[in-house]
Amino acid sequence: MTSQNQTFERLCRTGTSLSVHSTYEIGGEARHLALPHTIEEVSTMLEGATSKGLDPFLFGMGSNTLFPDRPSDDMLFFSLKEHIEFKLLPGRLFVSAGTPMTLLALFGLYTGIPSFDFMFLLPGTLGAGVYMNAKYFSHQISDVLETAYVIDKEHPERGLISVPLSGCEYGYKKSVFMRKPWIVVGADLKLPVDPQLTPEQTDELFAKIKSKNLSTSVLPNYFRHYTNELNAAARAGYELRQELLDVITDRGGKKHFDYPSCGSVFKNNYTIGEPMGKLVDRIGLRGTVRGGAMISDHHGNIIQNRGGATAEDVTDLVKLVQEKVEAEFGFVPEPELVIV
Template sequence: MPDAWLAAVPGAREHEPLGPHSWYGIGGRARYFLALDDDAELAALIARLNRETVPYLVIGAATNTLFAAEELPGLTIKLATSRLAVEGRRVTASAGYLMPKLAADTARKGRTGLEFGAGVPGMVGGSVVGNAGAFGREMKDGLVSTDVIDPQGRVHTLSVAECRFAYRDSILKSSKAGWVVVSATFETGEDDPSRIRDRIKEVQRHRRQTQPIEKRSLGSTFKNPPGDAAGRLIDACGLKGRRVGGAQISEKHANFIVNLGGATADDVLALMAEMRNRVFERFGIELEPEVRVIGGTPGQ
């Protein structure tokens, strides 16, 4: 690969281990890796990478991402931007803003509507792309618009309608999969900060009771099929507690795969395949992965 493009990315590191950048704690390496806490030059960088046909991947907290490749080619960009602006009812957060922090920070300012973010472990950017949700609300419910960068480095503002949101899905996962979210603007209401914090505590309490947050996981492994829950189907197949290597189907919630220590991507992929196959054999339902697998085949 020509290295001329590297002049545009001062601070890029070679052969960066991806495990420390993954919520699950495992992964191969990135050929080149760049952490960005300022996205001012991101559009120009993306345009150059595309012009020079350099493969790249933009990540956030990687809470729902499994790095299964031994080494990712090209440049892996980690967005760690952390900007928040509150103007009346409108709240704008950068892509690298953590959702639980967004919930807490807007609560302090008396803005309501984002409490569900306390139950979403990822960052704003990835949450918009996947229309993340928790406890009855999704990103699309309060979103007004999102600023995105296309492969040519042009910045666009997409409305909610233009994002074509669906359950854990958006146009940014399909025809605009190469576009990068840089910020999102939400419409919020007004309430007493103490009442908002109480609702956040309830979200956190419910999450502690129902999800294995005390262990590393990738969040929900599969999407819920229409009219049912993936966790119920997997549990009905007797798979709770099933273990492969250092990975285990959680005994608290069957749609979570936890890292007991030393898990590998192959361990996780083996469990995903077993979960998917067993559910299809018993119920005739083909589970669709919610986990984003980079460099491997999910559930096969």
């Protein structure tokens, strides 16, 4: 057995429930699941998938994904959430794709840089944020991105490909990454100022940030853990900027973290003039239940797992909303949720 095959076999888990890797806490048992820790291991998994005839599906925290109740045996599911890496460079910060975006907000808090405040409590990894140009309030990933680094999953042997911001073709929750067979493995983010740190201080800072990571997809735990970290930072003397506090008020007030969910299910249609949550409210679907899934009674664009929900329960509600919105407003809402 070659060393590459040995690495593939070592990283590939069998018979693992996808529900523990999803903020929906939904998903059946995957025959093949991997959690690579480095870019080299990502390449190895992709090459192994090709040689074994497996279809790779990449995800981070599983926060925007609905896994199937019965996953195909021919799929290789792999998450980058164990690949957390930082490198401080002149004028920029390299961050690996598996790094939770919330950790970037903590980096900004500890260094006095506000550019990443909007990422606080975004339940996803940087790779997913780069993929879809994640947005919160008036800020989005494209505001801070300098270069994305990808691997072509059809030709992983070609190594890293650099994609400058101008090549990302960003629109509203659209990007070149949605059209290309690319896997985002990292990015350079712009820094408005360089933190004045010695190499030793830099190492200590990144070790501190990594120690705050919570490797879970359970939303109530996620919310509690990171709000506690913010409170601890305040007690240690760090200044909590207003945007960080606004995030807690807004997301907590909308009950985003009370039950397993994916956050917003549908993209907004800006030609209509109202967000999807308001449209769902207007047609009286808030609180509608199918099996263990329910359209949130606090926000019409969130479908929650209220206990024992299946992927079929969620997709039934997705289809219901699409049918009712089309009948009332004349368009079929486009899911933001990735249904596998």
